[in-house]
Amino acid sequence: MKCTRCRDRAEIALRAHNASFCRTCFVFWFERRVLRTIEAEEMFSRQERVLVAVSGGKDSLALWKILADAGYRTVGYHLALGIGNYSEKSLAQCQAFAQTAQLPLEVEALADVDLAVPDMIQATRRPACAACGTAKRHYFDKAALRYDCQVLATGHNLDDEAARLLGNVLHWQMDHLVRQKPVSEARHPKFVRKVKPLYLASELETAAYAFFSKIPYVVQECPNARGATQILHKRLLDQLEHESPGSKTAFVGEFLRRAQPLLPEAIATQSETCCTNCGMPSIGQLCSFCAMTSEIARKRAAKRIQETNPE
């Protein structure tokens, strides 16, 4: 197997792209595609400050490295979720990466506001990923404003986007379908533009990139993700990709090219007002994060009363 670019010995075969690469050419090809995606989709300019949400996993650290190496103005942001050992390792990897690369990293911990994910799950009846997602969106938006960033970049890869699209399509959640984009313009002055520069890169590709580029990352999956619907959807898409390489790219790419432009923008629910608690944009009186935290506070209070008066 020879490298498609330099004819040297190839180390990775990409069936979806009908190409094979040696280590050097793969890294070149991967980085070039990310940078071209940023330019082609007008994700951000070199003048804008980009908040990179880093989890400690391969995708977000790879993204941060590529952006920083290319001279973009980045700030790393890590939200510590308080999921035991998994979260400890995640924070340590982000800090190690930032230190080695000499990049600024900001850290917030949900445990500091008494909202570590396991407590959140216990207090609400939401699926783990839903509660965690609500918290992340809230903290990411606030952090972008706080650190004076105009853009929030996340490490969502092709597999994430394809699984999300499949989930949205299986229930035809039209408001989600309208909004599932690699670039979401800010819909409110308190929101920032959100971009996914890795949305064309498969999970295998980002893993290979992180490995070849010697980025240490947390390999472990979040323990809460086990049994999540997204995992099932990823498994189904993996089977499709195996039988017909390029399926994921076509599924996501053709959706953006052919289907989404036909959907009326008006379907997307708009934030009409501001949350009376935190001041962030919201649809109802409270934003979904504050609705969740007030629900948690109510339940905790009820539990304390019950514990004090066991009768």
Added chain:
Amino acid sequence: MKCTRCRDRAEIALRAHNASFCRTCFVFWFERRVLRTIEAEEMFSRQERVLVAVSGGKDSLALWKILADAGYRTVGYHLALGIGNYSEKSLAQCQAFAQTAQLPLEVEALADVDLAVPDMIQATRRPACAACGTAKRHYFDKAALRYDCQVLATGHNLDDEAARLLGNVLHWQMDHLVRQKPVSEARHPKFVRKVKPLYLASELETAAYAFFSKIPYVVQECPNARGATQILHKRLLDQLEHESPGSKTAFVGEFLRRAQPLLPEAIATQSETCCTNCGMPSIGQLCSFCAMTSEIARKRAAKRIQETNPE
């Protein structure tokens, strides 16, 4: 396990419907749903003549039985595909059913026009199911006109429709998505309305119905279907349904309810003219069937010349 309707011992559990039924109640429930679907979707009236395309499989024979029992005016139509033993058995089952039920059955054979499916596949480079589908559509349309039917009813079930929808969605074939409906009005005077009264009935349900109603049918799958993409899509959807019962119903039902109405009708390619060969509606000079048969004729002629002059 007790019957949801009569509390007798249940013989079938339908997880998607959160119900269990004894034999009698299942047959009642199944037939009622089909007849309600026909009425609710205004598929056809009791005055109209319905051509029922019967393959000899469980779905189409179950459909024919239900329509005839309910007093609808039906004509059975079987297109013999010439796929060896499979096609022989299929014809025999249709004839046996028609004779027992004393219903009119019309038969045409592709072999009579030198177009048996195996020869067709050999002569063209199309996938078996594509060539066969083109031939079926052509013959079904012509037969409906010939037998003075205003409607063509096929036995497509929920699994067929879900697999087709998944295939269309994976490549976002917008013109197919616009047209994938349980009722397709005739888009040309030479076409008839096409309906799928079983589109809400899963494959398991139609199999149980045929079994409980003692309808003998060809159990064997078409030998050409092996390896077809639709089989892969059905397998993936089966996994989803297993993990989350009701997935197929939601996928197809919500598509028709939420997504399809948003798609502009104009995407669907229209038959602008008539085929210069057969006179049926077509987009280009030849309809897709005549384009295929003329391709086959050309290739056969070329082959004959080659065989006569081996130099």
